[in-house]
Amino acid sequence: xxxxxxxxxxxxxxxxxxxxxxxxxxxxxxxxxxxxxxxxxxxxxxxxxxxxxxxxxxxxxxxxxxxxxxxxxxxxxxxxxxxxxxxxxxxxxxxxxxxxxxxxxxxxxxxxxxxxxxxxxxxxxxxxxxxxxxxxx
Numbered sequence: 001x002x003x004x005x006x007x008x009x010x011x012x013x014x015x016x017x018x019x020x021x022x023x024x025x026x027x028x029x030x031x032x033x034x035x036x037x038x039x040x041x042x043x044x045x046x047x048x049x050x051x052x053x054x055x056x057x058x059x060x061x062x063x064x065x066x067x068x069x070x071x072x073x074x075x076x077x078x079x080x081x082x083x084x085x086x087x088x089x090x091x092x093x094x095x096x097x098x099x100x101x102x103x104x105x106x107x108x109x110x111x112x113x114x115x116x117x118x119x120x121x122x123x124x125x126x127x128x129x130x131x132x133x134x135x136x137x
Contacts, residue, residue, distance in 0.1 A: 004119035012126035034086035037091035050098045057101035063130040084111045
């Protein structure tokens with residue numbers, strides 16, 4: 001994940017993306033997705049586009065994700081926050097409030113693998129927008 005985030009920082013800068021950082025929230029209360037949702041909401045930067053990752057969300061191909069983040073950038077959104085829930089998933093109200101709900105596929109992935117997959121796809125999106133040869137059609 002760190003490698004892809006470093007790559008995103010280098011490739012994304014010239015096209016107005018990145019750098020990226022990871023913010024972890026820990027729901028120590030044990031009160032489920034609702035309590036986690038509040039922690040996640042507080043971690044989202046003001047004005048950020050919010051993308052909830054959920055297996056019920058829509059799937060995009062890599063150029064589609066590149067278009068989505070470019071649209072947010074071009075609309076003046078200062079950043080984007082990609083939310084990955086814990087073992088119980090994201091709270092329904094958090095999904096409803098998100099600007100986008102995306103799926104990494106129909107399978108359920110552990111959040112650490114989802115982070116790696118998302119990091120690679122964000123780097124790939126920056127590469128597509130920058131016109132570098134990393135992404136092959």
